[in-house]
Amino acid sequence: MVKPRTRRDDRASIILDAAESLIRRSGTRTLTIDAVATEASLSKGGVLHHFASKDALISALAERKLKEVKEDIARHEAEQVPGPSALPLALIAHARQVYADEEGFPRALLLASAENPEAFAGFNAFLGERLAGFEKIERCPGIGAALVFSTLGLLITRTLGFHSMEGPQLERLFDGLEKVARSVTEAEIPPDSCGRE
Template identity: 45%
Template sequence: MAVRRRSAQTPEVILEAAEALIRREGAARLTIDAVAAEAGLSKGGVMHHFASRDALIAAMVRHQFGRMDAEMRAIEAGLPPSRVAPLVAMIRHARAHYGREDGFPKALLVASAENPKALDDFRGKITGTLGEIDGPGAPGAPSVLFFAALGLLLTKSLGFFAYGEAEVGALLDAMEAMAGRTDEG
């Protein structure tokens, strides 16, 4: 591959290359050399932006989390205000991403095994969302539905199980209806 010129977009190119590499070949192939080859950059070009594999993983998590958080906030902004709006946003996010190759960011899965501290923002988002949807006291139905939606994405991404389009659509429809009833009660 031809080496690309350095630009303001280079970190984005590197992150996209690393994510593509993980999706296609798995976490074991995530090396600075492999990412450089995937991005069409020199190893030094990658290391200029990400000094180590851990730094690259942490940046991938921030990148994926930022994208996911922005998508969920945009969905929530289009919903009527309610206690379960963040839950409905999660369910709709799951619907939008379930059939896609990037359904659940592989970078988050890699980080959970290799750089757990990189997931602090993601953990904080989950904790904050659960606090919003359940309120004070013991977790209830909204938390169950939140983890069900998250679980759908994880089980498909890990290759444990995948529903067909019609089945997952019906399941997510039922979850969204349950979320609405939870807010009413």
């Protein structure tokens, strides 16, 4: 049974929506409790009742965004054939979907959250749990984790503005990642081709 949202949940969501809107328009430099209160049509005390500081607000925004990312990756993962390629393929599918989207908000949130590592705890646990399972089922240990971190690196460096690929170049990159991800489950990979003695 789905738990009904309370007024408190609604108010917190309104505040987070207002903070996200401010970040999208102007980055984190305009993110103050006063500005969020104005954007949300609430009093400063109303915002502080839910989020005691700007850091708490940024943590909540990061947690909400990472929850959405986790849910999307888990949805893509459920669509894959179970095995070591499921998580890399799910992450690649997610990356294809979001690569060019929401440039301003994730960049500002990533930079702001870097000073608040606890905001990433849930996502770290999500990845850690899946990465730990790779070693038990991979024919060539390390490939799945390398694909996961390659894809995350692609998204993070894009978010930070280090590169921006489009069209055929981007499609070739994603196709190549998918090809490697699918190859880690191919039964014909001989164990000695994995670099193990």
